[in-house]
Amino acid sequence: MSRRIRIALDAMGGDKAPDMVLKGANIARERHPEVEFILYGREEQCAPILAALPKLAAVTKIIHAEEIVSNDMKPSIAMRTLKKSSMRLSIDAVSKQEADCIVSAGNTGALMATAKFVLGTIQGVDRPAIASFFPTEHGECVMLDLGANLECDADNLVQFAVLGEVFARTALGMVKPRVGLLNVGSEEQKGHEEIREAAAQLRAAQLPIEFSGFIEGNDIAAGVADVVVTDGFTGNVALKTAEGTAKMVASFIKEAIQSSFMAKIGYIFSRAAFQKLRARMDPRRYNGAVLLGLDGVVVKSHGGTDAIGFAAAIGVAVEMVKHGFLSTVRSEFEILSKHLKKTPESAELAAVQ
């Protein structure tokens, strides 16, 4: 029997915690029989819920955590003052190698700050990034950074490209993901300094990465790239703009359907098709932002999600552990650092030859 995957859960993070955390874990347990859970949170709240889920209870232990990081708490304050919070203890578990990964639906900023402090970053990564994935016309794509780093230099963007590419390969099972840099045009001279420099580095680096060059905003949903690399400000705006637009179109469709008696009859016939459409775009399917670049697997579930969404986030963590996300990233960054160090020498050699 292969080794079990041990998942640390922040039982108290999220609007509907701890109920949705435990019910989400129960769904994930069915999908991934190889998992076991360590649940950090208020025992008096978690124990009764767990008692009602005997199959989950068989693979789960609760470790009491008195403190809770609230959503409006400043990340630095949470990190410095709450050393016994459910969030902190679940991250500590990864650091102590008692768990292979951690999933939390709590305060994103606090999770990033605490995880960075406790786990550190992978050698070669200057700053960790937040990544997520969502549907495109031809499947799905990963985008990063989504807000951890508002301003990024060329090195940051190159590192994000590596992190996102390995995530797409290991967690999403993509074979040769195409990496695109988000820009305002596809021509080489477009965009600002940092982005052009990042493109030049990605073209020059001898990484096993399929770099597609610059892509534009409309290329994201068109599925032109599998990994979309950008700074945290632009990524955050693009992600939320896409969400807002999808919601607006959905509300337009709803209005159209309700606009006439005939349209309502039409909907009765089309209902099954529309339900399939809704399932395809269900945000719960795409729940689970990942904190990439940390020396540990950290998955952030949306705070407002339900058990189904939380189970999807656990699923992302399981895939990352199962397919060796961390070890693959480490070896990619070794190649990158060797290459970047060798660049001046190689250039000289090339000039001599």
Next chain:
Amino acid sequence: MSRRIRIALDAMGGDKAPDMVLKGANIARERHPEVEFILYGREEQCAPILAALPKLAAVTKIIHAEEIVSNDMKPSIAMRTLKKSSMRLSIDAVSKQEADCIVSAGNTGALMATAKFVLGTIQGVDRPAIASFFPTEHGECVMLDLGANLECDADNLVQFAVLGEVFARTALGMVKPRVGLLNVGSEEQKGHEEIREAAAQLRAAQLPIEFSGFIEGNDIAAGVADVVVTDGFTGNVALKTAEGTAKMVASFIKEAIQSSFMAKIGYIFSRAAFQKLRARMDPRRYNGAVLLGLDGVVVKSHGGTDAIGFAAAIGVAVEMVKHGFLSTVRSEFEILSKHLKKTPESAELAAVQ
């Protein structure tokens, strides 16, 4: 009889020019009986089309322009070398006060560079911006900059806010447009330096502007602000991401409708409702990006548009002229400059009192 509105048209700009330009002008003429046109372009191409449109011919004169600015031409080259192009001559007409505004579907960069060179900017405007408007859940909103200025400081953003607000009032007839600064969160401490400084200036300035503070990407389509202010990089990515997402959702709906016999029957009943939905989101309705901050009314139509889209772009120019966009902007910038100059003094006075 009130004065006629004289519109200079770049007859050679756009994929389907000059045919769609003339046909678009003919549609606009029906909608706006007060307009007359000066058409700059190759006479041998334009004259036969105009001859077939006698009502348009009655209010239009053709002025021959031998040169054409191609789409792939570098803006600086077009500006410096093609001084007899249809684009340049139509902009010159505004400068010479032979026309009240100019509409072109040609090369955006060349249009911006040439218009800036020929017309200059309004006193108080450091850099002109590209603005456009599109549907939201509750109506429509204006966004700027969409790509003219990739990096913007606080002053630029404040100026864009004024320009966009006056555009929303004069061209779109909004009574008290709410202005929002695009950011990664709505709290005051969010975002980078420039954006926080711009927010502080907008709060402090004694402008007759309704400033709603920071908004996020999803707020755009939700219609939380009527004017969305951002730098050209972010604005360009957000606009194109929204377009791409709307297109993706539309293609998902099409697939859903075609996915089963029942759904197809449903569509027969719902067809009228879906056609109304399509009309509501028709990009041609929202055709017409405006170059704001120039000392003249310059409207850019999408290069790939047809006559209906081009007529909409002409309509935007007509509204701007009719409702005194330029004079309103000039007086707003006078208030702004007085206020900004007075700030240190007023602060001193306040300290003394």
